[in-house]
Amino acid sequence: MYGLVNRAIQQMVSSHHGEDAWQRSTLRADLQDLDFFSTYQAYPDDVTHRLVAAATEVLGLSGEQIMQAFGEYWITYTASEGYEQLLESTGETLPEFLDQLDNLHARAAIAFPELQPPSFRCQHSADQTMELEYRSKRQGLAPMVTGLLHGLGKRFRTPLTVDQIASRDHGDAKDLFHVRLATPPDRSAEHVDPSMIQE
Numbered sequence: 001m002y003g004l005v006n007r008a009i010q011q012m013v014s015s016h017h018g019e020d021a022w023q024r025s026t027l028r029a030d031l032q033d034l035d036f037f038s039t040y041q042a043y044p045d046d047v048t049h050r051l052v053a054a055a056t057e058v059l060g061l062s063g064e065q066i067m068q069a070f071g072e073y074w075i076t077y078t079a080s081e082g083y084e085q086l087l088e089s090t091g092e093t094l095p096e097f098l099d100q101l102d103n104l105h106a107r108a109a110i111a112f113p114e115l116q117p118p119s120f121r122c123q124h125s126a127d128q129t130m131e132l133e134y135r136s137k138r139q140g141l142a143p144m145v146t147g148l149l150h151g152l153g154k155r156f157r158t159p160l161t162v163d164q165i166a167s168r169d170h171g172d173a174k175d176l177f178h179v180r181l182a183t184p185p186d187r188s189a190e191h192v193d194p195s196m197i198q199e
């Protein structure tokens with residue numbers, strides 16, 4: 001994966017657990033000779049997997065916990081690394097945003113030409129719930145999607161719950177997430193139904 005991903009892991013581990021935890025993780029992953037990750041260089045996926053596996057041992061967390069935390073971190077990290085505009089133009093509400101995830105990655109591919117992006121399909125129900133299907137050529141990253149959805153919930157100030165209801169890691173044909181919004185997505189005041197405003 002692109003260096004942007006490995007840099008985000010580095011930043012998350014060092015800012016949440018200290019520089020020392022990061023140094024120990026690179027040592028365990030046998031990556032101590034790499035001085036830094038270059039944002040726009042594509043690294044073998046194995047590098048990312050080794051880093052995550054090493055961090056689980058150093059931090060005493062499960063791979064699932066780290067990938068969830070990473071997914072959530074990715075939303076603020078990409079915003080701070082120059083992609084705020086891309087996030088902003090992807091949707092005004094969380095449901096809108098989830099419909100445009102493939103579009104977001106298609107636009108990201110301009111900066112990352114060798115991108116092997118995930119793909120998402122979102123089905124909306126009238127009761128503020130959605131089913132999100134996640135497709136990837138990679139295996140094992142579904143916990144990251146749960147974290148991403150929580151990170152997006154925070155970004156849109158839209159409280160939500162996420163349940164993974166089918167998992168390729170557990171033998172199902174696909175990765176499917178059930179997302180329930182606690183409140184209607186927050187649109188701007190002009191979208192408020194006038195009949196709801198009491199005199």
Ligand code: HEM
Pocket residue numbers: 001002004005042078079083084086087101104105108112114115116117118135136137138141144145148149
């Ligand atoms: C502006 C924000 C974003 C940028 C610049 C971006 C870019 C990237 C990049 C560079 C990768 C590495 C893939 C590779 O190197 O082949 C990636 C992977 C990924 N992205 Fe995004 N992304 C953004 C936002 C999001 C959001 C909001 C989601 C929410 C669902 C998401 C879901 C994923 C997932 C799940 C992966 C792991 C790769 C896989 O599943 O195969 N990304 N993205």
